[in-house]
Amino acid sequence: MSNFAVIGALLWWRPPTSQGSSLPPERLTGALVIGFRHARYNLDLRATLIRAVAFFFFASAYWALLPLVARNQIAGGPELYGILLGAIGIGAVGGAFALPWLKAVLGPDRLVSAGTLGTAACLVLLGVARYSAIGFAACLLAGMSWIAVLASLNVSVQMSLPDWVRGRGLAMFVTVFFGAMTAGSALWGQLASAFGLPAAHFIAAAGAVAGIALTWRWKLQGGQGVDLAPSMHWPAPVLAVDADADRGPVLITVEYQINPEKRDGFLAAIRDLGQQRQRDGAYSWDVFEDAAASGRFLETFMVASWLEHLRQHQRVTNADKVVQDAIREFGAAGEPKVTHFIAARLASD
Structure with missing residues (x-):
């Protein structure tokens, strides 16, 4: 019955129409590639996925072994197993x-x-x-702990993702969730067969505690101070050649003239900018220094097509704008010079 309720909600729901974008939708293959690239370079999303693996892999032990605990350790049956599952729900x-x-x-x-x-x-x-009383208390605690972690990780994923890639990011989280549960369940079953149920539970408990220390440096997002709304501050590129939507790849260069005394700070800041470029669809990013002119730098990155570069203009967030504005504080002489190069082809190609 609950499945029918979900189906009914999906049939009734009408998603809001997209505002402000005249670009065609992404193709499936390209969208998948961009989604994986975003996950790779989105440090906040990556931190959340690491924390998710560290929890779900070890928490899967009680889900996988609970039927055996009910039957073998407590010497109960299906009724007791149902009660223990109900206790997890009550705790949650x-x-x-x-x-x-x-x-x-x-x-x-x-x-x-x-x-x-x-x-x-x-x-x-x-x-x-x-x-059974001990098992019931354990399952109540399991439910409370499960909802606390799951809700926190879900919020962190949501707060790490801009709107344009939210669905793909959430799909990545669900894949990691079920992947960790599946791998963990298989391992705890094998350990229980080899060493017994108590040992498998104790090993999983020790691993969960160790996971806290090992993953503590990866911080979760609570949403404070992170504005992922589109900034739309990139000016529209001016073209002198015919650029079809699928034409590419496209090479973008950005020339900076900075105060040479601020070289190290500039390079650290522009590395953060490089993460943003790659997170929004760029590849082959790098920054070069003019060997003959002190303080002159050239940032380069590539995208798959002209249409993909136009999408980049819509993906830049207000948080990205803060980083880009900060780079201009390194003694820059005027605005950076942006140039676009599209792969040249013969008319007959």
Whole structure:
């Protein structure tokens, strides 16, 4: 019945029409390539995916082994297994009510760590459970911990993605989610067969705790101070040749004249800009220094087609604009000079 409700909601829902873009939709293959490239160079999304793997891989242990705990350790049957699953649901619903307060007090990183510690405690309890009451308490804790971590990771993914690539980024997150659950479930089943149910639970608990320390440097996004709305501040390029939408590849160069004393700061800032270019669809990015003129630099990057470069103009966010504006503070003489080169072809090609 719940599946029919979801289907009905999708049939009833009418997505808002896109505003402000006259460009044709992306083709499937190109959209996939751009999506993977964005995930590779979006540092916030990558951090969230790493934290997701560290949690879901170890949390999958109690989902995979719970039927065996109910049958073999507690000596119950299908009724007990259903009760334990229900306890996870009750814990998740109860935890959801406390989420706003917990997030305000702990923040996303500490909340995920607390949820992971709760999951580790649940695994230890399931490892020693010989009575249904212990199993029920462990599953309540599992549900509360699960919703705390899952909600925090979902918010972090959403806050890491601009609108134009949100669907692809969320698909990447779901793929990592199910991939980690699948790989983890297979491993914990093998360990349980080889060493027994308690040992498999204890190893998973230890791994979950270790994962907190190993992944702590990858911070989650809470959305504060990050404006991913399109800035639309790139001027429209002026063309002197006929540029069909599919013509390419396109080489874009940006020439900077900076204060030589600020060279190292400029290079650090422009590396961040390079991440942005590649995240929005560019490839083969680099920056060159004029060997004969101090302070003269040339940034270069390529995109697959002229149409893809026009899409880049619409993908630049207000957060990107802040980085680009900061580069102009390095003693630049005038505005950077932007040049576009399109791959030359004979008329007969």
